[in-house]
Amino acid sequence: MNIPKLLKKAAKVSSNGDLGKATQIYSIILKADPSNCEANYQLGLLAANLGDRQASLLFLKNAIQANAAEEKYWQGFIDTLKEFGQYDDAKKVAEEAKAHLISKQESAVERENDFVRKLVEYYELGNYAQAEHQALLMTQKFPENPFSWKLLGVLVQKSGRLSESLDIHRKAIDLAPEDADVYYNLAVNLADLKRLDDAVSMFKHALSLKPEFSQALTNLGVVLEQLGEVEDAEICFIKAIRISPNEAKIYNNLGIAQHSLGKLLASESNYRIALTLEPQFAEANTNLGNVLRRLGKLTEAAESHCTAIKIAPELAEAHYNLATTLEDLGELEGAIAAYRDALKLRPSYLLAEVAMCHQQQHICDFTAWNSFPEISCQHSDEMGRPSPWINLSWIDNPEKQLALSSAYAKLKFTRPIGSLPQKPARRPERIKVGYFSADFHNFPGMYLMAGLLEHHSRQHFEIYAFSYGPPKHDEMRYRIQSAVDHFVEICDLSDNDVVNLVRGYGIDISIHRNGYTKSSRTELFQYRLSPIQINYLGYPGSLGADFIDYIIADPVVIPENQREHYSEKVIYLPHSYQPNDDKREIAQTDTSRADFGLPENAFVLCCFNNNFKISPREFDIWMRILNRLEKAVLWLLKTNKWTEHNLRKEAKQRGIDPSRIVFAERLPQSEHLARHKHADLFIDTFNCNAHTTASDALWAGLPVVTKQGSQFAARVSASLLNSIGLPELIVNTQEEYEALILELATDTNRLNALKSKLARNRLTKPLFDTRQYTRHFEMGLRQAYDRYFEGEKAEDIWIHADSAQPQ
Numbered sequence: 001m002n003i004p005k006l007l008k009k010a011a012k013v014s015s016n017g018d019l020g021k022a023t024q025i026y027s028i029i030l031k032a033d034p035s036n037c038e039a040n041y042q043l044g045l046l047a048a049n050l051g052d053r054q055a056s057l058l059f060l061k062n063a064i065q066a067n068a069a070e071e072k073y074w075q076g077f078i079d080t081l082k083e084f085g086q087y088d089d090a091k092k093v094a095e096e097a098k099a100h101l102i103s104k105q106e107s108a109v110e111r112e113n114d115f116v117r118k119l120v121e122y123y124e125l126g127n128y129a130q131a132e133h134q135a136l137l138m139t140q141k142f143p144e145n146p147f148s149w150k151l152l153g154v155l156v157q158k159s160g161r162l163s164e165s166l167d168i169h170r171k172a173i174d175l176a177p178e179d180a181d182v183y184y185n186l187a188v189n190l191a192d193l194k195r196l197d198d199a200v201s202m203f204k205h206a207l208s209l210k211p212e213f214s215q216a217l218t219n220l221g222v223v224l225e226q227l228g229e230v231e232d233a234e235i236c237f238i239k240a241i242r243i244s245p246n247e248a249k250i251y252n253n254l255g256i257a258q259h260s261l262g263k264l265l266a267s268e269s270n271y272r273i274a275l276t277l278e279p280q281f282a283e284a285n286t287n288l289g290n291v292l293r294r295l296g297k298l299t300e301a302a303e304s305h306c307t308a309i310k311i312a313p314e315l316a317e318a319h320y321n322l323a324t325t326l327e328d329l330g331e332l333e334g335a336i337a338a339y340r341d342a343l344k345l346r347p348s349y350l351l352a353e354v355a356m357c358h359q360q361q362h363i364c365d366f367t368a369w370n371s372f373p374e375i376s377c378q379h380s381d382e383m384g385r386p387s388p389w390i391n392l393s394w395i396d397n398p399e400k401q402l403a404l405s406s407a408y409a410k411l412k413f414t415r416p417i418g419s420l421p422q423k424p425a426r427r428p429e430r431i432k433v434g435y436f437s438a439d440f441h442n443f444p445g446m447y448l449m450a451g452l453l454e455h456h457s458r459q460h461f462e463i464y465a466f467s468y469g470p471p472k473h474d475e476m477r478y479r480i481q482s483a484v485d486h487f488v489e490i491c492d493l494s495d496n497d498v499v500n501l502v503r504g505y506g507i508d509i510s511i512h513r514n515g516y517t518k519s520s521r522t523e524l525f526q527y528r529l530s531p532i533q534i535n536y537l538g539y540p541g542s543l544g545a546d547f548i549d550y551i552i553a554d555p556v557v558i559p560e561n562q563r564e565h566y567s568e569k570v571i572y573l574p575h576s577y578q579p580n581d582d583k584r585e586i587a588q589t590d591t592s593r594a595d596f597g598l599p600e601n602a603f604v605l606c607c608f609n610n611n612f613k614i615s616p617r618e619f620d621i622w623m624r625i626l627n628r629l630e631k632a633v634l635w636l637l638k639t640n641k642w643t644e645h646n647l648r649k650e651a652k653q654r655g656i657d658p659s660r661i662v663f664a665e666r667l668p669q670s671e672h673l674a675r676h677k678h679a680d681l682f683i684d685t686f687n688c689n690a691h692t693t694a695s696d697a698l699w700a701g702l703p704v705v706t707k708q709g710s711q712f713a714a715r716v717s718a719s720l721l722n723s724i725g726l727p728e729l730i731v732n733t734q735e736e737y738e739a740l741i742l743e744l745a746t747d748t749n750r751l752n753a754l755k756s757k758l759a760r761n762r763l764t765k766p767l768f769d770t771r772q773y774t775r776h777f778e779m780g781l782r783q784a785y786d787r788y789f790e791g792e793k794a795e796d797i798w799i800h801a802d803s804a805q806p807q
Helices: 004-015 021-031 037-049 053-066 071-083 087-123 128-141 148-160 162-175 182-194 196-209 213-227 230-243 250-262 264-277 282-294 300-312 315-327 332-345 350-362 366-370 370-377 389-392 399-413 444-455 477-482 493-505 521-529 560-565 616-628 643-652 669-678 692-699 716-723 734-746 748-761 771-787
Strands: 431-439 461-467 488-491 509-512 532-535 550-553 569-572 603-607 634-635 661-664 682-683 703-708
Touching: 004 037, 021 037, 037 053, 037 071, 053 682, 071 087, 071 560, 087 128, 087 148, 128 148, 128 444, 148 162, 148 182, 182 196, 182 213, 196 213, 213 250, 213 509, 213 703, 230 250, 230 569, 250 264, 250 282, 264 282, 264 669, 282 300, 282 315, 300 315, 315 332, 315 493, 332 350, 350 389, 366 616, 366 703, 389 399, 389 431, 399 560, 431 493, 431 771, 444 477, 444 692, 444 771, 461 477, 509 771, 521 716, 532 771, 550 771, 569 771, 603 616, 603 692, 616 634, 616 643, 616 734, 643 661, 682 692, 682 734, 692 716, 703 716, 703 734, 734 748
Parallel strands: 431 461, 431 509, 461 488, 509 532, 532 550, 550 569, 603 634, 603 682, 634 661, 682 703
Antiparallel strands: none
């Protein structure tokens, strides 16, 4: 017998008015199941309707005995007693019903609390799968309980089912719209889904309900930082600390934000507070190391990273950060080992892989070159994007270089651009030009541009030098300070402070001398320091950033067929883009080749480029040339101790006596220039040419052979040679490169003729005419400013050789 089906049938016929048929069906049910509460209850009501008091009360009493927890059975019995005038009995039954039903409610609450206690227990023990099962069961048994939905959402989110957990969080909000926690949980979920703007909205709603919610403030700060709103993030962390002053993680987050804003001393202070509260906080230790590195405290920085690794040896970022610091300390093998450790912990760590390969370049470990092309085409991993600077020596492809730079800029520079002061009503008599660099000291790039700074027209230009590098006290620093109108130290200033300072000076043109090279602060330019911003000299390629308006170039380094691979508009100078100083002193020395370890009767091939520019391609050619020229030697700059060992090992593997590679130590600039007289020919590298080193050689009277490539960095020497009137030393293929070197090494007359021509051209051709270069450069700046002043958008500017005006 299907009793539930019969109960439905009886209810239906009763509602249709067939009470006799209903009574018959209920009686059949009771015959089969005398304690069926619903059949007893319905027969009791039917009997009361017929006026049968005795039968009615008997059936209703049986229903209550069968299920005293059901309120309607009590109510039916009470109402029937009243219908039959038994009011005292009805009152007694009502009291009895109240006691039973309260007991039932208390029992249900206790059961619900038992579920909650078990759910919390599972969660706190970390048994998340069991906790999720318990929470799901609770939502089924107690669907109106908001806590079960709240924790179920957290558990589903924790399992990585982020879309599924969204709906659960929203159900919790429906049940508890005044609970700040449920909005907080939804916000965290949205942040995990990278729906950052929606997350911000939910965090703010949670805070509107609970203003002292420090966890919501902290996580809101983290999301705002991801959105590039770092100043607002900093405010959130400061508010959170006021509420929870003993939470080390909040101080760590504040330190990260302040480091990003350039508030290095404040950042250091907050990391140290975090570590006072929680000495075993590995992330805070390595973050402290990062800011100490930025402050130039390299030994302390390395110690902080080592402490982090000791606390948490599995923290890949700490190994990576230690490696970057060891680089700065010159411990390149240690840096490579630390990068390798980071990669063991996280094999997909692209930043570590790229940096490790680059340091292998620096020590001329050619085994790494097999990895370079593949890595260089990768844009990012979960930790960020490698600096485009590294790629310049790996590949010669301006299209790829622009793609890498653009991707890097898009990820790295996300701060909103502030509004600039209103354009002046009248054109200023003197244009204010600000040069920004970390290298206003004895540095290769400064040897090139010191003369430019000294020759600027003070009638038409007011020159500022903004230095964000560590303070140095050397002759070049003093020279630059004397050359400019204003020398401003900004190394200890935050980004906002720099922006306000620069705008306060009313700078018209900001010139970024570092680009993506080491110690750069490209992030300053994203705020728009001035109406015109220019990429100049330090980075031989496009920055791919929409906040840089122009790049200084020439028709050789950016030819027409490669123009599309530079995001900036180009200010084309008529000769070389590179400045030179015609006052550079060449020391008068009476040194011999023997003083530098060179054989007196050898043909000396020289390359003083940084060692990381040397690839197996060039080295193979050089070794073949040494094999052909028995008395030739190769003279290289020794940039580190490992290079010497590795290149001599590579020479031996190619059948060349390792002693035929001679390494030059670093010397003061004038003495370095002087030693070029002991070389016969300067031979260039390919993907990243000689830059300052090519100008050094030419200024010292040493011819340079170069292979002209495709990208800016691979065409610099060609630009210089064209500018000094020696295009015959430019070739286009590796085969031509090798052949020309051999020809010059075996044809003394031809080589001497080239040296004589170089000696004549040195002071007559444009390359070393500092005054003329400055006038052309200033024409480019003036035209860029004129376009801005007239309300015209930036466009390519061509300066012609005859367009320079007298000072």
